[in-house]
Amino acid sequence: MRVLAWGLGLFCLALLVHLALWRIRAPRRHIRALLRLFAGVLAAGLLLLRAGADGGGDAGLCELAPAALLFTSLALAYIVTYTAVQVDSPSLVMVLAVARAGARGVTRAELEAALSDDVLVTPRLDDLVRDEVASCRDGVYRLTGRGLPYLRLVLFWRRLMGLPQKGG
Amino acid sequence: MSAVEAGCAALVIPVAAFATDAATQVLALRAAPRLGVYRSHLAGFGAGAAVLLALLALLPWPEQLAARDRAGAAAAAALTYACLGYCYFHFVNLGATARRIRLMAELAAAPEGLTREGVLARYGAREILGRRFDRLVATGQLVRDGERYRPGGRALLLSARLVVALKIITQGKRSEFD
Numbered sequence: 001m002r003v004l005a006w007g008l009g010l011f012c013l014a015l016l017v018h019l020a021l022w023r024i025r026a027p028r029r030h031i032r033a034l035l036r037l038f039a040g041v042l043a044a045g046l047l048l049l050r051a052g053a054d055g056g057g058d059a060g061l062c063e064l065a066p067a068a069l070l071f072t073s074l075a076l077a078y079i080v081t082y083t084a085v086q087v088d089s090p091s092l093v094m095v096l097a098v099a100r101a102g103a104r105g106v107t108r109a110e111l112e113a114a115l116s117d118d119v120l121v122t123p124r125l126d127d128l129v130r131d132e133v134a135s136c137r138d139g140v141y142r143l144t145g146r147g148l149p150y151l152r153l154v155l156f157w158r159r160l161m162g163l164p165q166k167g168g
Numbered sequence: 169m170s171a172v173e174a175g176c177a178a179l180v181i182p183v184a185a186f187a188t189d190a191a192t193q194v195l196a197l198r199a200a201p202r203l204g205v206y207r208s209h210l211a212g213f214g215a216g217a218a219v220l221l222a223l224l225a226l227l228p229w230p231e232q233l234a235a236r237d238r239a240g241a242a243a244a245a246a247l248t249y250a251c252l253g254y255c256y257f258h259f260v261n262l263g264a265t266a267r268r269i270r271l272m273a274e275l276a277a278a279p280e281g282l283t284r285e286g287v288l289a290r291y292g293a294r295e296i297l298g299r300r301f302d303r304l305v306a307t308g309q310l311v312r313d314g315e316r317y318r319p320g321g322r323a324l325l326l327s328a329r330l331v332v333a334l335k336i337i338t339q340g341k342r343s344e345f346d
Contacts, residue, residue: 001236063175070244091303107317112297115296119293120293120296128268142281161194163264168271
Protein backbone atom coordinates (compact mmCIF):
# COMPACT_ATOMS: atom_id res chain seq x y z
CA MET A 1 0.00 0.00 0.00
CA ARG A 2 2.95 2.26 0.77
CA VAL A 3 4.31 1.91 -2.77
CA LEU A 4 0.95 2.92 -4.27
CA ALA A 5 0.45 5.77 -1.81
CA TRP A 6 3.92 7.22 -2.24
CA GLY A 7 4.08 6.75 -6.00
CA LEU A 8 0.67 8.37 -6.57
CA GLY A 9 1.08 10.96 -3.84
CA LEU A 10 4.43 12.21 -5.12
CA PHE A 11 3.08 12.37 -8.66
CA CYS A 12 0.07 14.44 -7.57
CA LEU A 13 2.39 16.75 -5.64
CA ALA A 14 4.62 17.17 -8.70
CA LEU A 15 1.55 17.97 -10.82
CA LEU A 16 0.38 20.67 -8.39
CA VAL A 17 3.83 22.26 -8.32
CA HIS A 18 3.95 22.11 -12.13
CA LEU A 19 0.56 23.81 -12.55
CA ALA A 20 1.40 26.49 -9.98
CA LEU A 21 4.79 27.29 -11.51
CA TRP A 22 3.46 27.36 -15.07
CA ARG A 23 0.77 29.83 -14.06
CA ILE A 24 3.37 32.15 -12.61
CA ARG A 25 5.72 31.85 -15.56
CA ALA A 26 5.84 29.09 -18.16
CA PRO A 27 9.43 28.07 -18.95
CA ARG A 28 10.90 28.44 -22.41
CA ARG A 29 11.77 24.75 -22.64
CA HIS A 30 8.74 23.02 -21.20
CA ILE A 31 9.81 19.39 -21.43
CA ARG A 32 13.26 19.99 -19.96
CA ALA A 33 11.66 21.92 -17.10
CA LEU A 34 9.11 19.15 -16.50
CA LEU A 35 11.82 16.48 -16.44
CA ARG A 36 13.81 18.47 -13.89
CA LEU A 37 10.72 19.13 -11.79
CA PHE A 38 9.68 15.47 -11.70
CA ALA A 39 13.26 14.34 -10.99
CA GLY A 40 13.51 16.79 -8.11
CA VAL A 41 10.19 15.74 -6.54
CA LEU A 42 11.14 12.06 -6.92
CA ALA A 43 14.53 12.54 -5.29
CA ALA A 44 13.04 14.48 -2.37
CA GLY A 45 10.20 11.99 -1.98
CA LEU A 46 12.50 8.97 -1.95
CA LEU A 47 14.64 10.58 0.73
CA LEU A 48 11.55 11.18 2.87
CA LEU A 49 10.26 7.64 2.27
CA ARG A 50 13.68 6.20 3.08
CA ALA A 51 13.63 8.09 6.36
CA GLY A 52 10.16 6.77 7.20
CA ALA A 53 8.51 10.19 7.10
CA ASP A 54 5.04 8.60 6.93
CA GLY A 55 5.55 6.84 10.24
CA GLY A 56 5.77 3.45 8.56
CA GLY A 57 9.41 2.86 9.46
CA ASP A 58 12.45 3.19 7.26
CA ALA A 59 11.74 2.06 3.71
CA GLY A 60 14.14 -0.36 2.07
CA LEU A 61 14.92 -0.90 -1.57
CA CYS A 62 11.95 -3.27 -1.89
CA GLU A 63 9.63 -0.29 -1.39
CA LEU A 64 11.75 2.54 -2.81
CA ALA A 65 12.34 0.92 -6.20
CA PRO A 66 8.71 0.01 -7.02
CA ALA A 67 7.55 3.45 -5.78
CA ALA A 68 10.16 5.12 -7.98
CA LEU A 69 9.10 2.98 -10.95
CA LEU A 70 5.42 3.85 -10.43
CA PHE A 71 6.19 7.58 -10.12
CA THR A 72 8.47 7.50 -13.17
CA SER A 73 5.90 5.69 -15.32
CA LEU A 74 3.19 8.20 -14.28
CA ALA A 75 5.55 11.09 -14.97
CA LEU A 76 6.52 9.77 -18.40
CA ALA A 77 2.85 9.22 -19.28
CA TYR A 78 2.09 12.80 -18.27
CA ILE A 79 5.04 14.23 -20.22
CA VAL A 80 4.04 12.26 -23.32
CA THR A 81 0.50 13.66 -22.99
CA TYR A 82 1.86 17.15 -22.35
CA THR A 83 3.83 17.16 -25.62
CA ALA A 84 0.54 16.52 -27.39
CA VAL A 85 -1.11 19.34 -25.43
CA GLN A 86 1.74 21.82 -25.84
CA VAL A 87 1.50 22.03 -29.63
CA ASP A 88 -1.59 22.05 -31.84
CA SER A 89 -1.94 18.60 -33.39
CA PRO A 90 -2.95 19.01 -37.05
CA SER A 91 -5.27 15.99 -36.87
CA LEU A 92 -7.11 17.37 -33.85
CA VAL A 93 -7.30 20.86 -35.37
CA MET A 94 -8.74 19.35 -38.56
CA VAL A 95 -11.32 17.31 -36.68
CA LEU A 96 -12.39 20.34 -34.60
CA ALA A 97 -12.67 22.55 -37.71
CA VAL A 98 -14.83 19.98 -39.49
CA ALA A 99 -17.01 19.53 -36.39
CA ARG A 100 -17.49 23.32 -36.13
CA ALA A 101 -18.57 23.44 -39.79
CA GLY A 102 -21.21 20.80 -39.04
CA ALA A 103 -23.35 19.57 -41.92
CA ARG A 104 -21.82 22.13 -44.31
CA GLY A 105 -18.49 20.37 -44.05
CA VAL A 106 -15.07 21.71 -44.99
CA THR A 107 -13.12 21.42 -48.26
CA ARG A 108 -9.47 20.44 -48.42
CA ALA A 109 -8.68 23.85 -49.94
CA GLU A 110 -10.25 25.67 -46.97
CA LEU A 111 -8.14 23.72 -44.50
CA GLU A 112 -4.99 24.10 -46.60
CA ALA A 113 -5.53 27.86 -46.62
CA ALA A 114 -5.79 27.94 -42.83
CA LEU A 115 -3.04 25.39 -42.09
CA SER A 116 -0.08 26.61 -44.13
CA ASP A 117 3.65 25.92 -43.86
CA ASP A 118 3.91 28.88 -41.48
CA VAL A 119 1.41 27.19 -39.16
CA LEU A 120 2.39 23.54 -39.53
CA VAL A 121 6.11 23.46 -40.29
CA THR A 122 7.91 26.66 -39.27
CA PRO A 123 6.98 26.47 -35.57
CA ARG A 124 8.26 22.88 -35.40
CA LEU A 125 11.54 23.91 -37.04
CA ASP A 126 11.77 26.68 -34.46
CA ASP A 127 11.18 24.06 -31.73
CA LEU A 128 14.13 22.02 -32.98
CA VAL A 129 16.39 25.08 -32.89
CA ARG A 130 15.12 26.19 -29.45
CA ASP A 131 15.73 22.69 -28.05
CA GLU A 132 19.21 22.69 -29.66
CA VAL A 133 18.35 19.61 -31.68
CA ALA A 134 19.03 21.64 -34.82
CA SER A 135 20.98 24.82 -35.51
CA CYS A 136 20.20 27.58 -37.98
CA ARG A 137 23.14 29.59 -39.30
CA ASP A 138 22.85 31.88 -42.30
CA GLY A 139 19.42 30.47 -42.99
CA VAL A 140 20.66 26.86 -43.18
CA TYR A 141 19.30 24.25 -40.80
CA ARG A 142 21.50 21.40 -39.66
CA LEU A 143 21.04 18.70 -37.03
CA THR A 144 23.16 18.92 -33.93
CA GLY A 145 24.06 15.63 -32.27
CA ARG A 146 21.54 16.13 -29.48
CA GLY A 147 18.47 14.41 -30.87
CA LEU A 148 20.24 11.75 -32.93
CA PRO A 149 20.04 8.87 -30.41
CA TYR A 150 16.28 9.32 -30.07
CA LEU A 151 15.81 9.64 -33.85
CA ARG A 152 17.85 6.48 -34.42
CA LEU A 153 15.76 4.59 -31.85
CA VAL A 154 12.50 5.71 -33.48
CA LEU A 155 13.70 4.77 -36.99
CA PHE A 156 15.09 1.45 -35.75
CA TRP A 157 11.77 0.59 -34.12
CA ARG A 158 9.86 1.45 -37.29
CA ARG A 159 12.22 -0.86 -39.25
CA LEU A 160 11.59 -3.55 -36.63
CA MET A 161 7.81 -3.22 -37.16
CA GLY A 162 8.27 -3.32 -40.95
CA LEU A 163 6.86 0.19 -41.36
CA PRO A 164 8.02 2.88 -43.82
CA GLN A 165 10.83 5.03 -42.45
CA LYS A 166 9.20 8.33 -43.38
CA GLY A 167 6.45 9.29 -41.03
CA GLY A 168 4.85 12.65 -40.37
CA MET B 169 8.59 -15.28 0.02
CA SER B 170 10.17 -12.51 2.03
CA ALA B 171 9.14 -8.85 1.93
CA VAL B 172 12.31 -8.04 -0.07
CA GLU B 173 11.42 -10.68 -2.65
CA ALA B 174 7.85 -9.36 -2.82
CA GLY B 175 9.26 -5.87 -3.41
CA CYS B 176 11.50 -7.13 -6.19
CA ALA B 177 8.52 -8.93 -7.73
CA ALA B 178 6.54 -5.68 -7.61
CA LEU B 179 9.34 -4.13 -9.64
CA VAL B 180 9.84 -6.98 -12.13
CA ILE B 181 6.20 -7.86 -12.85
CA PRO B 182 5.14 -4.61 -14.62
CA VAL B 183 8.44 -4.54 -16.52
CA ALA B 184 7.94 -8.15 -17.68
CA ALA B 185 4.37 -7.31 -18.72
CA PHE B 186 5.57 -4.25 -20.62
CA ALA B 187 8.26 -6.28 -22.44
CA THR B 188 5.52 -8.76 -23.43
CA ASP B 189 3.37 -5.87 -24.70
CA ALA B 190 6.13 -4.43 -26.91
CA ALA B 191 7.32 -7.82 -28.22
CA THR B 192 3.78 -9.01 -29.01
CA GLN B 193 2.93 -5.74 -30.75
CA VAL B 194 5.99 -5.93 -33.00
CA LEU B 195 5.58 -9.64 -33.76
CA ALA B 196 1.85 -9.29 -34.46
CA LEU B 197 2.48 -6.46 -36.91
CA ARG B 198 5.29 -8.34 -38.65
CA ALA B 199 3.26 -11.56 -38.85
CA ALA B 200 0.06 -9.86 -39.99
CA PRO B 201 0.68 -6.38 -41.46
CA ARG B 202 -3.00 -6.12 -42.38
CA LEU B 203 -3.74 -6.04 -38.66
CA GLY B 204 -2.57 -2.44 -38.65
CA VAL B 205 -0.67 -0.62 -35.94
CA TYR B 206 -3.70 0.13 -33.74
CA ARG B 207 -4.91 -3.48 -33.53
CA SER B 208 -1.34 -4.70 -33.01
CA HIS B 209 -1.21 -2.40 -29.98
CA LEU B 210 -4.44 -3.91 -28.66
CA ALA B 211 -2.96 -7.41 -29.08
CA GLY B 212 0.25 -6.37 -27.36
CA PHE B 213 -1.43 -4.62 -24.45
CA GLY B 214 -3.77 -7.57 -23.98
CA ALA B 215 -0.87 -10.03 -23.92
CA GLY B 216 1.01 -7.86 -21.44
CA ALA B 217 -2.05 -7.56 -19.22
CA ALA B 218 -2.47 -11.36 -19.28
CA VAL B 219 1.17 -11.79 -18.18
CA LEU B 220 0.68 -9.19 -15.43
CA LEU B 221 -2.42 -10.89 -14.06
CA ALA B 222 -0.85 -14.36 -14.28
CA LEU B 223 2.30 -13.28 -12.45
CA LEU B 224 0.30 -11.49 -9.75
CA ALA B 225 -1.91 -14.56 -9.30
CA LEU B 226 1.06 -16.94 -9.13
CA LEU B 227 3.13 -14.78 -6.79
CA PRO B 228 3.59 -16.48 -3.38
CA TRP B 229 2.86 -13.42 -1.28
CA PRO B 230 4.42 -13.41 2.21
CA GLU B 231 1.89 -14.74 4.72
CA GLN B 232 2.41 -11.73 7.00
CA LEU B 233 1.40 -9.34 4.20
CA ALA B 234 -2.13 -8.06 4.81
CA ALA B 235 -4.73 -8.38 2.06
CA ARG B 236 -4.89 -4.57 1.82
CA ASP B 237 -1.15 -4.41 1.18
CA ARG B 238 -1.34 -7.16 -1.45
CA ALA B 239 -4.12 -5.24 -3.19
CA GLY B 240 -2.05 -2.06 -3.03
CA ALA B 241 1.01 -3.79 -4.50
CA ALA B 242 -1.11 -5.32 -7.29
CA ALA B 243 -2.71 -1.95 -8.04
CA ALA B 244 0.73 -0.27 -8.17
CA ALA B 245 1.99 -2.95 -10.59
CA ALA B 246 -1.11 -2.62 -12.79
CA LEU B 247 -0.93 1.19 -12.86
CA THR B 248 2.79 1.07 -13.69
CA TYR B 249 2.13 -1.34 -16.55
CA ALA B 250 -0.76 0.75 -17.89
CA CYS B 251 1.44 3.89 -17.94
CA LEU B 252 4.33 2.08 -19.61
CA GLY B 253 1.95 0.67 -22.22
CA TYR B 254 0.49 4.14 -22.82
CA CYS B 255 4.02 5.58 -23.27
CA TYR B 256 4.89 2.82 -25.73
CA PHE B 257 1.74 3.48 -27.76
CA HIS B 258 2.73 7.14 -28.04
CA PHE B 259 6.36 6.29 -28.83
CA VAL B 260 5.21 4.23 -31.83
CA ASN B 261 2.62 6.86 -32.80
CA LEU B 262 5.22 9.62 -32.68
CA GLY B 263 7.34 7.73 -35.17
CA ALA B 264 4.37 7.63 -37.54
CA THR B 265 2.97 11.14 -37.09
CA ALA B 266 5.35 13.55 -35.34
CA ARG B 267 6.40 16.46 -37.52
CA ARG B 268 9.54 17.12 -35.49
CA ILE B 269 10.76 13.57 -35.98
CA ARG B 270 10.17 13.77 -39.73
CA LEU B 271 11.98 17.13 -39.84
CA MET B 272 14.89 15.61 -37.89
CA ALA B 273 14.98 12.69 -40.35
CA GLU B 274 15.05 15.07 -43.32
CA LEU B 275 17.87 17.10 -41.76
CA ALA B 276 19.76 13.90 -40.88
CA ALA B 277 19.56 12.87 -44.56
CA ALA B 278 21.07 16.23 -45.60
CA PRO B 279 24.28 16.67 -43.59
CA GLU B 280 25.18 19.72 -45.70
CA GLY B 281 22.10 21.39 -44.23
CA LEU B 282 18.83 22.63 -45.68
CA THR B 283 17.37 26.08 -46.11
CA ARG B 284 13.78 26.63 -45.05
CA GLU B 285 12.73 26.24 -48.69
CA GLY B 286 14.74 23.02 -48.92
CA VAL B 287 12.95 21.65 -45.87
CA LEU B 288 9.54 22.61 -47.24
CA ALA B 289 10.32 20.99 -50.61
CA ARG B 290 10.82 17.70 -48.77
CA TYR B 291 8.08 18.03 -46.15
CA GLY B 292 5.43 20.71 -46.15
CA ALA B 293 1.88 21.50 -45.18
CA ARG B 294 0.34 19.79 -48.20
CA GLU B 295 1.90 16.43 -47.33
CA ILE B 296 1.13 16.88 -43.63
CA LEU B 297 -2.54 17.51 -44.35
CA GLY B 298 -2.75 14.88 -47.09
CA ARG B 299 -1.48 12.14 -44.78
CA ARG B 300 -3.92 13.18 -42.10
CA PHE B 301 -6.88 13.37 -44.43
CA ASP B 302 -6.10 9.81 -45.56
CA ARG B 303 -5.73 8.57 -41.97
CA LEU B 304 -8.85 10.32 -40.67
CA VAL B 305 -11.00 9.04 -43.53
CA ALA B 306 -9.56 5.51 -43.27
CA THR B 307 -10.34 5.38 -39.54
CA GLY B 308 -13.80 6.86 -40.00
CA GLN B 309 -13.13 10.06 -38.03
CA LEU B 310 -13.92 12.10 -41.14
CA VAL B 311 -16.31 11.26 -43.97
CA ARG B 312 -15.51 12.39 -47.49
CA ASP B 313 -18.49 13.69 -49.41
CA GLY B 314 -17.25 14.81 -52.82
CA GLU B 315 -15.02 17.80 -52.22
CA ARG B 316 -16.15 18.28 -48.65
CA TYR B 317 -15.26 16.53 -45.42
CA ARG B 318 -17.86 16.06 -42.74
CA PRO B 319 -17.70 14.76 -39.15
CA GLY B 320 -17.48 10.98 -38.75
CA GLY B 321 -16.73 9.01 -35.60
CA ARG B 322 -16.54 10.89 -32.32
CA ALA B 323 -13.49 9.32 -30.65
CA LEU B 324 -10.90 11.76 -31.99
CA LEU B 325 -13.28 14.71 -31.59
CA LEU B 326 -13.65 13.89 -27.90
CA SER B 327 -9.85 13.61 -27.61
CA ALA B 328 -9.50 16.99 -29.34
CA ARG B 329 -11.88 18.64 -26.88
CA LEU B 330 -10.08 17.03 -23.94
CA VAL B 331 -6.74 18.32 -25.26
CA VAL B 332 -8.18 21.84 -25.55
CA ALA B 333 -9.40 21.58 -21.94
CA LEU B 334 -5.94 20.47 -20.84
CA LYS B 335 -4.35 23.37 -22.76
CA ILE B 336 -6.57 25.81 -20.90
CA ILE B 337 -5.74 24.20 -17.54
CA THR B 338 -1.99 23.92 -18.04
CA GLN B 339 -1.27 26.90 -20.29
CA GLY B 340 -4.26 29.21 -19.96
CA LYS B 341 -4.93 29.23 -23.70
CA ARG B 342 -6.77 27.17 -26.33
CA SER B 343 -4.04 27.11 -28.97
CA GLU B 344 -0.26 27.47 -29.19
CA PHE B 345 -0.94 30.46 -31.48
CA ASP B 346 -3.09 32.38 -28.94
